[in-house]
Amino acid sequence: MNDLLFIIPLFVAVAIGWLLGRQQNNKQPQNTLQQEYFRGLDFLLSEKTDEAIDSFIRALEINSDTIPAHIALAKLFRKKGDVQRAIQIHQSLLARSDLSHDDFMRIQMALARDYYAVGLLDRAENLLLEIRSQRSSADVLQKASALLIKLYAKEQEWQQALDVAKQLSVTERPGLDVELSHYCCELAEGNIAQQRYRHASAKLNLALTFDKNAVRANLLLADIAIKQQEWKKAIATLKQVAQQDSTFLSETIERLKHCYHELNQTSEFERLMKQWLNKYPSTSIMLALGDIILQQQGAYPAGAFITDQLKQRPSIKGFNQLIDLYITHASKGANESLMVLRGLTGQLELSKPVYHCQRCGFSGKSLHWQCPSCQNWGTTKPIHGLEGE
Numbered sequence: 301m302n303d304l305l306f307i308i309p310l311f312v313a314v315a316i317g318w319l320l321g322r323q324q325n326n327k328q329p330q331n332t333l334q335q336e337y338f339r340g341l342d343f344l345l346s347e348k349t350d351e352a353i354d355s356f357i358r359a360l361e362i363n364s365d366t367i368p369a370h371i372a373l374a375k376l377f378r379k380k381g382d383v384q385r386a387i388q389i390h391q392s393l394l395a396r397s398d399l400s401h402d403d404f405m406r407i408q409m410a411l412a413r414d415y416y417a418v419g420l421l422d423r424a425e426n427l428l429l430e431i432r433s434q435r436s437s438a439d440v441l442q443k444a445s446a447l448l449i450k451l452y453a454k455e456q457e458w459q460q461a462l463d464v465a466k467q468l469s470v471t472e473r474p475g476l477d478v479e480l481s482h483y484c485c486e487l488a489e490g491n492i493a494q495q496r497y498r499h500a501s502a503k504l505n506l507a508l509t510f511d512k513n514a515v516r517a518n519l520l521l522a523d524i525a526i527k528q529q530e531w532k533k534a535i536a537t538l539k540q541v542a543q544q545d546s547t548f549l550s551e552t553i554e555r556l557k558h559c560y561h562e563l564n565q566t567s568e569f570e571r572l573m574k575q576w577l578n579k580y581p582s583t584s585i586m587l588a589l590g591d592i593i594l595q596q597q598g599a600y601p602a603g604a605f606i607t608d609q610l611k612q613r614p615s616i617k618g619f620n621q622l623i624d625l626y627i628t629h630a631s632k633g634a635n636e637s638l639m640v641l642r643g644l645t646g647q648l649e650l651s652k653p654v655y656h657c658q659r660c661g662f663s664g665k666s667l668h669w670q671c672p673s674c675q676n677w678g679t680t681k682p683i684h685g686l687e688g689e
Contacts, residue, residue: 367393367403371410383418390414405436409443421451442472449476458483462506481511482669482677488520497524513544515551516669516678522555531559539572542580547681549576550584550689551667557588566592582689583615590621599625614686616652652687655680 370393374386390411394404408431415424428451431444445464452461465473465480473480484507491500501524507517518537525534538552538559560569573589576582586609594602603625610618627639653663657680662673670677682689 367399367407371407374410374414378414378417383414387411387414387418401435402437405431405434405440409440409447412444412447416447416451421455425451442468446473446476449473449480453479453483456486458486462487477510478514479677481507481514481517484510485514485516485520485669488517492520492524492527497528500524511678514678515541515544515548518544519548519551519555522552526555526559529562531562535559542576545681546580547684547689549580550582550682553584553588581613582684583613583618584689586613586618587621594625599628615689616687652683654683656683 370389374389377383377386377389390407393399393407394411399407408427412424412427412431415421415427425448428444428448432441432448436444445468449461449464452458452464461483462480465476470477484503488500488503488507491497491503501521504517504521504524507514511517518540522534522537525531525537535556538556541548541552556572557569560566570589570592573585573592577585577589586606590602590606590609593605603622606618606622606625610622654665655667656663657671657674657676659676659679660671660674662671662680663683664672667682668680671680
């Protein structure tokens with residue numbers, strides 16, 4: 301941000317300097333303009349950004365030569381949080397009668413960003429709809445559509461966001477496909493709550509066309525299959541998560557265990573867990589196998605298995621499970637000591653987050669498909685390592 305606060309005024313300074321040179325060549329001396337320009341340049345070199353901006357604003361003449369400089373200044377104000385000044389600059393520019401059509405559309409787009417930034421979403425929406433209805437350059441239309449999609453998403457108008465996106469080609473919506481996939485999932489979750497499973501499935505399949513690696517879509521499709529007791533379909537859907545993003549396999553374990561149990565195919569569940577443990581090692585998979593061994597062979601073989609796995613891949617969650625196993629079979633004296641230790645390690649586990657945003661670092665106990673901190677979609681994943689999987 302600090303670099304930006306310096307670079308934009310520097311760009312404006314260069315623009316004004318070019319304008320001064322042009323006016324001198326045309327024998328149009330502008331003493332006041334020159335004085336303000338050099339005063340602003342002095343402020344800029346002294347790292348007094350605000351004072352430099354004020355001088356450059358006074359120096360700029362509102363004409364076609366200085367429109368880019370004004371837009372750059374307004375962008376700087378918006379970045380600094382002084383959106384009202386950005387709005388004033390853009391509204392002043394729009395009041396001119398001699399703007400070219402392209403400049404008029406660019407300034408309208410910049411004003412829409414101002415309104416969006418300050419939370420005046422209705423005004424931003426009206427401007428963006430107007431831009432999309434007029435003859436604009438492909439670049440401006442693409443930017444207007446992308447901002448309109450984000451605006452509708454901010455208002456949780458998922459269907460309207462998708463309707464705008466459908467009018468864009470794949471190349472016209474770079475970086476939006478993951479978000480669009482989550483919009484579909486948001487709509488699907490509403491349908492699931494209303495038991496409208498067919499509509500939900502249609503939205504989830506659309507989500508997968510936007511993003512083939514949409515783990516959330518497959519988890520929800522599996523939930524629908526489970527609700528309809530379509531166990532094999534749910535299993536097939538959950539297995540696809542391994543190819544989409546193996547870090548989310550921990551989210552499939554309980555669902556898979558339930559499905560295989562309903563089919564009376566515990567051995568198939570065990571075989572799958574062994575395959576995944578070799579290929580995608582994680583604490584949840586290891587503990588699922590440990591539970592199978594516990595049911596089939598007892599506490600000591602299960603404890604030996606978990607101990608061996610923890611030597612290769614230590615984790616707090618695995619260690620707590622191991623202590624629980626030994627507590628049930630320890631002598632009274634040892635049991636008391638283990639209970640004290642378990643209380644301490646249990647508190648340690650409870651104090652640790654389970655999910656982590658890859659973009660901003662936000663951590664928490666719940667899986668948020670949209671990060672509460674940075675607002676990015678699909679960046680939060682289960683934590684792996686000693687304190688996680």
